[in-house]
Amino acid sequence: xxxxxxxxxxxxxxxxxxxxxxxxxxxxxxxxxxxxxxxxxxxxxxxxxxxxxxxxxxxxxxxxxxxxxxxxxxxxxxxxxxxxxxxxxxxxxxxxxxxxxxxxxxxxxxxxxxxxxxxxxxxxxxxxxxxxxxxxxxxxxxxxxxxxxxxxxxxxxxxxxxxxxxxxxxxxxxxxxxxxxxxxxxxxxxxxxxxxxxxxxxxxxxxxxxxxxxxxxxxxxxxxxxxxxxxxxxxxxxxxxxxxxxxxxxxxxxxxxxxxxxxxxxxxxxxxxxxxxxxxxxxxxxxxxxxxxxxxxxxxxxxxxxxxxxxxxxxxxxxxxxxxxxxxxxxxxxxxxxxxxx
Amino acid sequence: xxxxxxxxxxxxxxxxxxxxxxxxxxxxxxxxxxxxxxxxxxxxxxxxxxxxxxxxxxxxxxxxxxxxxxxxxxxxxxxxxxxxxxxxxxxxxxxxxxxxxxxxxxxxxxxxxxxxxxxxxxxxxxxxxxxxxxxxxxxxxxxxxxxxxxxxxxxxxxxxxxxxxxxxxxxxxxxxxxxxxxxxxxxxxxxxxxxxxxxxxxxxxxxxxxxxxxxxxxxxxxxxxxxxxxxxxxxxxxxxxxxxxxxxxx
Numbered sequence: 001x002x003x004x005x006x007x008x009x010x011x012x013x014x015x016x017x018x019x020x021x022x023x024x025x026x027x028x029x030x031x032x033x034x035x036x037x038x039x040x041x042x043x044x045x046x047x048x049x050x051x052x053x054x055x056x057x058x059x060x061x062x063x064x065x066x067x068x069x070x071x072x073x074x075x076x077x078x079x080x081x082x083x084x085x086x087x088x089x090x091x092x093x094x095x096x097x098x099x100x101x102x103x104x105x106x107x108x109x110x111x112x113x114x115x116x117x118x119x120x121x122x123x124x125x126x127x128x129x130x131x132x133x134x135x136x137x138x139x140x141x142x143x144x145x146x147x148x149x150x151x152x153x154x155x156x157x158x159x160x161x162x163x164x165x166x167x168x169x170x171x172x173x174x175x176x177x178x179x180x181x182x183x184x185x186x187x188x189x190x191x192x193x194x195x196x197x198x199x200x201x202x203x204x205x206x207x208x209x210x211x212x213x214x215x216x217x218x219x220x221x222x223x224x225x226x227x228x229x230x231x232x233x234x235x236x237x238x239x240x241x242x243x244x245x246x247x248x249x250x251x252x253x254x255x256x257x258x259x260x261x262x263x264x265x266x267x268x269x270x271x272x273x274x275x276x277x278x279x280x281x282x283x284x285x286x287x288x289x290x291x292x293x294x295x296x297x298x299x300x301x302x303x304x305x306x307x308x309x310x311x312x313x314x315x316x317x318x319x320x321x322x323x324x325x326x327x328x329x330x331x332x333x334x335x336x337x338x339x340x341x342x
Numbered sequence: 343x344x345x346x347x348x349x350x351x352x353x354x355x356x357x358x359x360x361x362x363x364x365x366x367x368x369x370x371x372x373x374x375x376x377x378x379x380x381x382x383x384x385x386x387x388x389x390x391x392x393x394x395x396x397x398x399x400x401x402x403x404x405x406x407x408x409x410x411x412x413x414x415x416x417x418x419x420x421x422x423x424x425x426x427x428x429x430x431x432x433x434x435x436x437x438x439x440x441x442x443x444x445x446x447x448x449x450x451x452x453x454x455x456x457x458x459x460x461x462x463x464x465x466x467x468x469x470x471x472x473x474x475x476x477x478x479x480x481x482x483x484x485x486x487x488x489x490x491x492x493x494x495x496x497x498x499x500x501x502x503x504x505x506x507x508x509x510x511x512x513x514x515x516x517x518x519x520x521x522x523x524x525x526x527x528x529x530x531x532x533x534x535x536x537x538x539x540x541x542x543x544x545x546x547x548x549x550x551x552x553x554x555x556x557x558x559x560x561x562x563x564x565x566x567x568x569x570x571x572x573x574x575x576x577x578x579x580x581x582x583x584x585x586x587x588x589x590x591x592x
Contacts (some may be wrong), residue, residue, distance in 0.1 A: 006471035006480060007464065013439055013484055014461025014470070195448040197438075199454035203444055206433040213393065213431075215419035215448040217507055226453075 027273065028183070042171035048283045050239050054184075055263040055275025056189060063224045063269030064193055066205030067117065070126045070257050071133030076107040076210075077252035079237030082106070082141065084247035086155040087155070093159045099238045105233020107227050111120035114226040118219055130254070139253035152248025156241065160270045167243070169221075171316065174243035181239060185232060187263040188271060190307035192299060201225055202270075265305060343586050346371040346406060346510045346540035347392070347423070353400035354387055354564075361387045362398065363565040367585055369510070369542050371406075376543045376551045382586060385544045386428060388561070389514055393425050394418050394544075405510065420449070424508035426499045427513045428544075434488030438479045438498050440485060445505035469505070477501035477531055493524025510540045517547055538588035552576070562582070 005113070006282060047217060054076060061067040082102035085091070092098040116128050140147045159165045163333055165173045192198050204218050205210045212218050241247045259282070266285075267278020289297035308316065347369040361384045369375045390396040392403060394415040403411045407425050413421070428576060447453045456534055457478055460465060474480045477497045482490055487498060496516060503511055517528050522547035532554060534539060545551050551558065551572075558575040560567040564585055568578050587591045 006475055007468040010439060010471040010474065010482075010483070011461045011467040013465065015459060016461075018459045018461075019412060057476060141477055144381055148568045191459070192456045194454045194459050195460070196444070196453050197462060198459060199444055200448070202436060203433055203441075206436065207394065207431055210427070210433065211430040213425060213427075214445040214502060216418045216444070216453060219413075221454070224456075238519040253346070 018190075024273075025100050027276075031179065035179060035320050039170070039172065042175040044283065044287075046171055046178050047176045048279050049175070049182050050236055050243070050259075051283065052214070052276035053178075053182045053185065053239070053277035054233055054236035055260055055267070055271065055279050057184065057229045057236060057275075058190060058260050058264060059272065059275045060193075060229040060232065061226055062264060063271070063274065064198065064201045064205065065222055067222065067226060068125050069117070069129040070234055070254075070261070071129035071131070071255070072260055073256035074129070074133040074136050075110055075233035076237035076240070076256060076294060077133070077136055077140070078109050079106045079234030080148060080241045080247045080251040081237075082234070083238035083241040084156050085146070086241070087156050087158055087219050088153055093241050094163065095158055095161050095177075099235060099242065102238035102241075103231045103235040106237065107231035110230020110234075111223065113224040114230075117226060118222040123337055130257070133252055133254065133257055136298060137249060140249055140252060148248075150249060153241075156245040156247070158242055158245060169246075171243065171247040178239050178243060181235065183260065185235065186272065186276075189232070193272065197221070197224075262301070262305060265308060344371045345369065345404070347542065348404040349388075349392070349401060350404070351401040352388070352391060352403065354384075354391060354396065354398050361484045361564045362391065363563070365401070365561075365564070365566055367559060367566070367584075369540060369556070370536065371540055374541050374554055374556045375544070376555035376558045377561055377573055378545065378548075378558060379567075382563075383561040384564040385561055386514065389425060389512055389544060393423065395591050396436070411443055411465050416448075419506055419508075422507070422509035423512070424503040424506045424510075425512035426503045426514055426516060428518060430492075430499060431432055432495060432498060432502075434489045435486050437486060437495075438474065438490070438501070439470065439483040439486050441474050441498060441502055442479075445502050446470055446473070449506050472506045473501050476504075476534075478527065491524065492521050493527055496524075497531055502527075504535070504539075508539060508589060511535065511542045512544065513541060513545075515542075515545055515547075517545070517550055526557060538551075 038045065054072070057075070058069065058072050061069060079102045082105040083098055086098040088103060089092070092101050113132050117125055120128070141149055144150070158167050161173060161177055167173050176294060200211065200216045200221055203216060205220060208218050240251065263277070263282045264274055265279035268272035268274070268279045285301055286297060289300040293300070344538060345368055347367070349365055349367045352362050352365040352467070353360070359396065365388065377385055377388065387396065391398045394413060398411065402409055405418070405421060408421070409421070410418055410421065443452070443466070446466050448524055450466060452458070452463065452466065464579055474483050476499065479494065479498060479501060487495065490498070500513070500516060513532065516532055518523060520528050530551065543551065555572055556573055557569070559569040559574060560581050562584055568575065
């Protein structure tokens with residue numbers, strides 16, 4: 001070993017997982033490149049990026065803390081309606097500020113319901129989360145004087161972003177706004193999952209009993225991440241309202257929560273990019289299949305899911321990444337031979 | 343004499359079955375105390391009550407004189423009571439570095455830091471390195487725990503418990519299932535535990551018990567049969583009777 005003392009080596013390896021990988025730079029470059037190359041596709045690309053942010057939120061609780069949810073649309077919906085009401089009644093006019101307020105509203109709901117969700121095991125959690133989302137959908141329908149009922153919120157007009165950029169009809173501002181929000185929240189999530197707090201979540205997902213035996217307050221950590229994820233989902237919902245100027249009951253719908261799980265099945269969990277990649281694949285599949293067979297696209301999505309689960313994502317990744325990985329390995333072995341890092 | 347760990351009239355029933363019966367244990371500070379007993383004597387149930395995984399139906403548990411009977415698991419750890427597990431309960435896809443890093447972070451009160459990255463505090467890195475070194479895990483610190491040889495996993499089990507800097511350590515069958523070739527490392531690690539740490543050892547392996555313990559309590563059917571020095575216990579006719587009936591354990 002050319003490196004000096006054990007503590008330094010430990011620090012080096014502990015920080016290594018948090019270091020930026022070249023593939024990550026590539027990912028964000030491609031995303032920005034798409035925005036520049038396909039100006040006619042802003043609307044669909046905005047939808048994908050927003051779905052990616054929403055899936056990132058679910059990944060934080062599912063992939064890191066092991067909390068399953070069939071009702072994540074509850075927070076999306078609260079964020080969406082909050083943003084709509086704030087704009088409609090001119091309470092908070094500036095969109096970025098309204099976005100934060102809507103996110104916080106969802107976080108408050110997340111905090112309040114987390115105590116129900118952290119109890120019990122997976123099946124209980126599925127039912128409780130599903131129940132909360134259905135409950136909110138029913139409430140939104142019942143209080144139609146506030147929410148507009150089945151018609152949704154009508155006549156939302158967005159003020160210019162930061163007082164400078166008007167939302168345009170082609171969705172250009174909406175797209176770059178969504179990308180910017182995703183990037184900032186992604187950086188924050190990346191920071192959090194590589195912290196001691198993030199590591200303790202992985203320990204809890206692995207083995208809650210053992211986690212408490214090394215002194216981790218399991219319930220407090222689960223409440224914290226659930227609230228944090230609800231904030232993210234609320235932001236995604238608020239982006240939906242702000243970029244489409246719509247908020248209707250389907251923001252709470254069961255399909256929205258269920259789709260999100262499909263997205264994570266497609267993209268994988270526990271490495272932050274799963275939701276973003278999954279969102280892209282999901283939307284592409286949806287587009288392709290609905291062009292091929294407008295009525296039966298769900299059949300094809302279903303088939304793809306069954307195949308993925310049967311083959312296993314690990315194996316698929318190995319097949320897809322076989323060539324790029326062997327190149328990377330060749331490059332790396334050349335480098336270590338020259339440098340001798342250890 | 344001061345007591346590090348004490349139970350007073352501990353009772354536990356599962357339905358109609360009494361698995362801990364009026365158990366009063368006294369573990370002196372700095373002791374090497376062993377809790378032995380035949381299969382089904384309720385040793386693991388006692389550990390689970392001491393650590394807070396199970397709630398006793400009656401009686402009290404005192405840690406250094408403080409009543410911890412109703413304290414949650416993680417608070418007992420932060421107060422200085424740690425354990426190892428009989429069957430490996432490690433994090434399969436975390437590395438030894440991360441596993442010990444977690445324990446050290448929690449103990450030093452930095453476990454809830456969500457903004458600082460792992461590996462950026464020199465004091466914590468130092469402590470992690472010290473533990474990895476002491477338990478001969480430096481060379482495998484970046485391997486996922488699930489892929490390590492069984493003996494290394496058992497060492498990590500002890501290392502994690504020590505990383506929480508316990509004043510009382512419960513060792514639940516540390517050598518169980520370890521192949522002969524790796525046994526020496528485990529025994530050396532157990533023998534090399536810091537003297538100021540009080541150890542309560544739960545063990546089947548009589549060689550280990552008699553070479554390690556300076557005091558032995560014998561548990562039979564959830565109740566204390568006898569207690570004394572290793573010589574006293576070895577001579578006790580009741581203990582002989584219990585173990586002759588269970589010849590597989592001797």
